[in-house]
Amino acid sequence: MTQPTPVDAPPPALHLERLAKRFGPKVAVDGLTLTVPQGSMLGLVGPNGAGKTTTLSMATGLLRPDHGAAAVLGHDVWRDPAAAKARMGVLPDGVHLFDRLTGAELLRYNGLLRSLPEEEVARRSASLLEALGLAGTGGTLVADYSAGMRKKIALASALIHAPRLLVLDEPFEAVDPVSGEAIRAILRDFVASGGTVVLSSHVMELVESLCDRVAVVADGRLIAAGTLDEVRAGASLQERFVQMVGQQAQGGESLAWLRTS
Numbered sequence: 001m002t003q004p005t006p007v008d009a010p011p012p013a014l015h016l017e018r019l020a021k022r023f024g025p026k027v028a029v030d031g032l033t034l035t036v037p038q039g040s041m042l043g044l045v046g047p048n049g050a051g052k053t054t055t056l057s058m059a060t061g062l063l064r065p066d067h068g069a070a071a072v073l074g075h076d077v078w079r080d081p082a083a084a085k086a087r088m089g090v091l092p093d094g095v096h097l098f099d100r101l102t103g104a105e106l107l108r109y110n111g112l113l114r115s116l117p118e119e120e121v122a123r124r125s126a127s128l129l130e131a132l133g134l135a136g137t138g139g140t141l142v143a144d145y146s147a148g149m150r151k152k153i154a155l156a157s158a159l160i161h162a163p164r165l166l167v168l169d170e171p172f173e174a175v176d177p178v179s180g181e182a183i184r185a186i187l188r189d190f191v192a193s194g195g196t197v198v199l200s201s202h203v204m205e206l207v208e209s210l211c212d213r214v215a216v217v218a219d220g221r222l223i224a225a226g227t228l229d230e231v232r233a234g235a236s237l238q239e240r241f242v243q244m245v246g247q248q249a250q251g252g253e254s255l256a257w258l259r260t261s
């Protein structure tokens with residue numbers, strides 16, 4: 001696979017090379033190439049059905065691409081999955097958790113699965129539960145968690161082995177503002193210490209305030225990528241996004257029947 005970096009440069013945190021996926025007649029991802037340098041926070045944005053989740057699923061080894069390749073810190077996700085996955089923490093779309101475990105048990109399970117010693121798992125679990133505002137609910141069954149709490153425990157599970165790359169599908173969805181702020185602080189700190197984050201979101205203001213790089217996907221193709229300033233080109237990200245994607249809200253004449261008077 002083509003590496004766009006010079007031989008002696010550090011490998012990118014994530015490199016996607018002409019990834020493609022089709023579901024029956026539907027082309028979900030159409031030859032998408034993207035490089036995410038280490039130490040950056042990239043926001044992946046695009047309209048509903050653009051192919052973001054499919055891309056992230058292929059990037060993280062959850063969905064096998066029809067064509068193309070993905071590499072995490074130089075390790076091919078499909079040819080060397082153990083090395084790639086050891087370096088990556090993933091918050092997938094529509095997380096399926098073992099919900100008959102308590103939050104603390106779920107973290108312990110994930111920590112032990114990552115070969116961490118028992119005491120280290122306990123230490124990291126306690127600090128993650130605390131940082132994410134779940135300290136009082138570590139003994140509650142995940143089945144009894146709210147949607148936002150499930151998102152937070154899934155994020156904690158993705159962090160417990162201190163990965164170098166975090167791939168997060170809509171990490172702020174259903175999360176309250178206080179927890180959202182805590183998650184932002186965790187992600188900023190993670191990147192400041194050399195980690196890399198790739199997150200998808202529909203909230204342009206959030207991407208604008210948190211990310212230093214943006215990739216815009218539409219119809220399974222990358223239509224823009226670069227630093228935040230390069231992509232927004234003097235406008236707000238929201239304005240640029242609407243211009244690029246061309247799905248400006250219509251006046252709603254077809255909904256005239258909805259007007260009551």
Ligand SMILES: Nc1ncnc2c1ncn2[C@@H]1O[C@H](COP(=O)(O)OP(=O)(O)OP(=O)(O)O)[C@@H](O)[C@H]1O
Nearest residue numbers: 023026027028046047048049050051052053054055
């Ligand atoms: N398992 C599947 N079977 C059939 N079609 C699928 C499947 N998964 C995704 N698709 C289709 O592929 C396209 C891309 O879907 P995907 O979930 O990747 O988009 P997305 O950008 O994440 O959307 P959203 O912002 O709404 O979450 C859509 O047209 C979707 O209907």
